Amino acid sequence: MSFKAIFALVSLAVAASAAPPRQVECSAGRVVSNAACCQWFDVLDDIQENLFDGSECGEDAHESLRLTFHDAIGFSPMLFREGKFGGGGADGSIMAFAQIETAFHANIGVDEIVEEQRPFALKHQVSFGDFIQFAGAVGVSNCAGGPRLQFLAGRSNISQPSPDLLVPEPSDLTDTIFARMGDAGFSPNEIVDLLASHSVAAQDKVDPTIPGTPFDSTPSSFDAQFFVETLLKGVLFPGNGSNVGEVLSPLKGEFRLFSDNEIARDPRTACEWQSFITDHDSMVTKFETVMVKLATLGHNPLDLIDCSEVIPVPKAVTLPPAILPAGKSLGDIQAACAATPFPRLGTAPGPATTIAPVPPA
Numbered sequence: 001m002s003f004k005a006i007f008a009l010v011s012l013a014v015a016a017s018a019a020p021p022r023q024v025e026c027s028a029g030r031v032v033s034n035a036a037c038c039q040w041f042d043v044l045d046d047i048q049e050n051l052f053d054g055s056e057c058g059e060d061a062h063e064s065l066r067l068t069f070h071d072a073i074g075f076s077p078m079l080f081r082e083g084k085f086g087g088g089g090a091d092g093s094i095m096a097f098a099q100i101e102t103a104f105h106a107n108i109g110v111d112e113i114v115e116e117q118r119p120f121a122l123k124h125q126v127s128f129g130d131f132i133q134f135a136g137a138v139g140v141s142n143c144a145g146g147p148r149l150q151f152l153a154g155r156s157n158i159s160q161p162s163p164d165l166l167v168p169e170p171s172d173l174t175d176t177i178f179a180r181m182g183d184a185g186f187s188p189n190e191i192v193d194l195l196a197s198h199s200v201a202a203q204d205k206v207d208p209t210i211p212g213t214p215f216d217s218t219p220s221s222f223d224a225q226f227f228v229e230t231l232l233k234g235v236l237f238p239g240n241g242s243n244v245g246e247v248l249s250p251l252k253g254e255f256r257l258f259s260d261n262e263i264a265r266d267p268r269t270a271c272e273w274q275s276f277i278t279d280h281d282s283m284v285t286k287f288e289t290v291m292v293k294l295a296t297l298g299h300n301p302l303d304l305i306d307c308s309e310v311i312p313v314p315k316a317v318t319l320p321p322a323i324l325p326a327g328k329s330l331g332d333i334q335a336a337c338a339a340t341p342f343p344r345l346g347t348a349p350g351p352a353t354t355i356a357p358v359p360p361a
């Protein structure tokens, strides 16, 4: 046998032994590639039943997704460069130091989900940082058309309180939001990708008189209605008039944030925004990609263990194409992408409807 042939055989043998990932059997016959991931199946079963009320994409799933952001974005390389503590990113500090961080103005309302989640993290003895990212990933997997997010485990449970003023406010100008998010490593288009999260969202605290008011007509679907409806001309306030961080919305019962309104129309982000209206696959893929970055802010991903296998595969559903709500026409759209014409969309039949609030969990 020639040296070349022996070399080829040896390479084959190495490839064969390296190729199939190690398989570890967890309880209930579920299989993972790293034994450290098994405990997350127990967390999964518990939170699907007892936090998300039977795998729903309801208020607790929405709030859990929001919390992934409010924990992680407490991370500022700029502060570190100035010789200050810039926060630990996705480190669970918002739960460990809830007294401090949930009192920050931009974190208004997150105390509720922090306190709902805490007993689960304590019971399963997982770090607060891991738990917050895990719960957000599981919660959004319950939403129709939702993403399957990566989940890496192994964040330290030791953290320090995040400095204040790192979480964007809905009343911030786009320049302010782009600068803050840029500091944390996100481009303007990646902010749009992150805002796909607002397709499964409602507000409680910007106008506290109307809790549960959704940002689009389909708050339990991770669909593109949010990207259409934010481009409609605003005509009304769903509640008791204008609040800080709120602008006119197009539909009764729907809420629009000032920041979403601005980012949808900013020349730097309008084309990314509009592109999702006819491309749900790209909306999901880009959200999955940008969430990899968000969930590991402040960490070296190589230090963590990939337990993505535990995250449920979202149910296969065919979402209807994005549509103009009943009573609206293309003339109500404030298209803002100079490069691409606004897509042709169907219009929902019938008289204008009122969007129902998201019921409290």
Ligand code: HEM
Residues within 6 Å of the ligand: 059, 062, 063, 065, 066, 068, 069, 108, 109, 168, 169, 170, 171, 177, 191, 194, 195, 197, 198, 200, 201, 202, 203, 204, 205, 206, 207, 245, 257, 259
């Ligand atoms: C540009 C930055 C952002 C701003 C200014 C912003 C602002 C807000 C505001 C004001 C609310 C309503 C809170 C309330 O009154 O209850 C909200 C809700 C929400 N946000 Fe954001 N957000 C931003 C980015 C994000 C990101 C990056 C995510 C996740 C990846 C996210 C996920 C959510 C979700 C899921 C809700 C709904 C919570 C619920 O229904 O209870 N947001 N956001």
Ligand SMILES: *[C@@H]1O[C@H](CO)[C@@H](O)[C@H](O)[C@H]1NC(C)=O
Residues within 6 Å of the ligand: 096, 122, 125, 126, 127, 128, 157
């Ligand atoms: C994480 O830290 C909190 C205190 O902030 C503590 O109560 C909890 O038991 C810790 N969890 C683990 C798994 O060490």
Ligand SMILES: *[C@@H]1O[C@H](CO)[C@@H](O)[C@H](O)[C@H]1NC(C)=O
Residues within 6 Å of the ligand: 209, 240
């Ligand atoms: C709405 O605003 C009016 C006037 O400011 C006030 O009298 C009323 O109580 C408010 N309603 C609610 C539901 O907050």
